Amino acid sequence: MKEIEYYKNITSDNTVREGFNKNSYISHSSLSAINPDDGGSPKKFLDFFYNREESKSQAMNLGKLVHKWQESPDDFIVADFNKPSDGTIQAVLPELIVKKITDKSELKLVDVGEGKFKVISEDFHKSLIEEAGFKRADALGTDALRYLDYLYDSQGKIALTRDEASNIKSMLVSIINNRRINEALFLDKMYEGNHELNINDDFRRYKELAIYWEEKIGNITIQRKALLDVFTYFPKGNQVTIIDLKTTSKGVYNGHSDNSKKGWLETYKVYRQMAYYTEAVLNLFLNPNAYAMTTDGRRLSPKTKTPPSIYNYVAAIDTNYPHNSAMLHLNDYTIVAGEREVKKILNRIAWHIEKDIWDKSKEEYDNAGMVKIDYSNIDRFKPTLSPIRNER
Numbered sequence: 001m002k003e004i005e006y007y008k009n010i011t012s013d014n015t016v017r018e019g020f021n022k023n024s025y026i027s028h029s030s031l032s033a034i035n036p037d038d039g040g041s042p043k044k045f046l047d048f049f050y051n052r053e054e055s056k057s058q059a060m061n062l063g064k065l066v067h068k069w070q071e072s073p074d075d076f077i078v079a080d081f082n083k084p085s086d087g088t089i090q091a092v093l094p095e096l097i098v099k100k101i102t103d104k105s106e107l108k109l110v111d112v113g114e115g116k117f118k119v120i121s122e123d124f125h126k127s128l129i130e131e132a133g134f135k136r137a138d139a140l141g142t143d144a145l146r147y148l149d150y151l152y153d154s155q156g157k158i159a160l161t162r163d164e165a166s167n168i169k170s171m172l173v174s175i176i177n178n179r180r181i182n183e184a185l186f187l188d189k190m191y192e193g194n195h196e197l198n199i200n201d202d203f204r205r206y207k208e209l210a211i212y213w214e215e216k217i218g219n220i221t222i223q224r225k226a227l228l229d230v231f232t233y234f235p236k237g238n239q240v241t242i243i244d245l246k247t248t249s250k251g252v253y254n255g256h257s258d259n260s261k262k263g264w265l266e267t268y269k270v271y272r273q274m275a276y277y278t279e280a281v282l283n284l285f286l287n288p289n290a291y292a293m294t295t296d297g298r299r300l301s302p303k304t305k306t307p308p309s310i311y312n313y314v315a316a317i318d319t320n321y322p323h324n325s326a327m328l329h330l331n332d333y334t335i336v337a338g339e340r341e342v343k344k345i346l347n348r349i350a351w352h353i354e355k356d357i358w359d360k361s362k363e364e365y366d367n368a369g370m371v372k373i374d375y376s377n378i379d380r381f382k383p384t385l386s387p388i389r390n391e392r
Helices: 027-036 041-052 052-057 061-071 086-104 121-131 142-153 162-177 179-185 270-286 334-353 362-366 379-384 387-391
Strands: 008-012 016-021 075-078 108-114 115-118 158-160 189-193 195-198 202-218 220-234 240-246 291-293 309-318 325-330
Touching: 027 041, 027 270, 027 334, 041 334, 052 362, 061 162, 061 240, 061 309, 075 162, 158 162, 162 179, 162 309, 179 189, 179 220, 179 240, 179 309, 179 325, 202 270, 202 334, 220 270, 220 334, 240 270, 270 309, 270 325, 270 334, 334 362
Parallel strands: 075 158, 240 309
Antiparallel strands: 008 016, 108 115, 189 195, 202 220, 202 291, 220 240, 309 325
């Protein structure tokens, strides 16, 4: 096998950039990028890693914001006025960079709620001051200037409008009023029947726990990682609960699938995500090279190497009023279905790495550039097929 550290990819503007690093960690969110059933392709897979920073910021969904609001409200800044029009915002943003230069005289990344701006050089600073300065400030109007100050003050914080903050607060009230979700996410006590369980004595809870491990597939070693919203360990029974927060506009009770429809748990591959997390936890306990990292930088490794009993839950919150919430339990059959999909996609990734082929799919490579479509195994198509058509 040819050992290649980096793969090359031609972008839409015909420039060459470094591609997939064999030491990159594969997460669940990257699987859809290469899985053809999810609209993925090898090029999309590479692009996922190029745009990793952007993807992470977009992945911070409303559910995680609700959780963060409860844990760290000081990390937010809420506007006390109505948001200006998009046109006004575009006029305000250059002023933000100029204000940063004038007030701080620092050459560094400027982060604001509306975007990210990287000042390249001191000459660029000077040209901004000379060309824009604060000449447009008087013409922007009071609301726009207030918005400019708001963006400037929001650096390092999560910026929300009044409506966004009100929505988050309403959803937080819903999950706090849901006993199961409140206990699992926030409280220091849990109850199983008449038994009271206390944090640290009877269970340990970790938020945003990152787990890292390796998997050998044929000749290829794949680095894998998973970021769990809530990982709770009960040492007495060697049990683990995995909880993922999800918001949905489809209704919290419409997550299940049946023969007539797909629920949102299937549509958005939540069952596969939970299967991926289950694999992560099993490796944490059984794989000597696996380890976990807490948000404060502590490295964790279980004392016992006995596989735990694992229970998977989704804490679902409706984004629409009245913001219903529900704790959804995914059973073992659901997780096994997800594990099969994960294994299939990882085999695909390993094939691309070993073959060093990123410009076409495995199916195109195997069939000389053609993708074959076969409906013969789908029951609803069988009555329409005839021997004559099969021969064609």
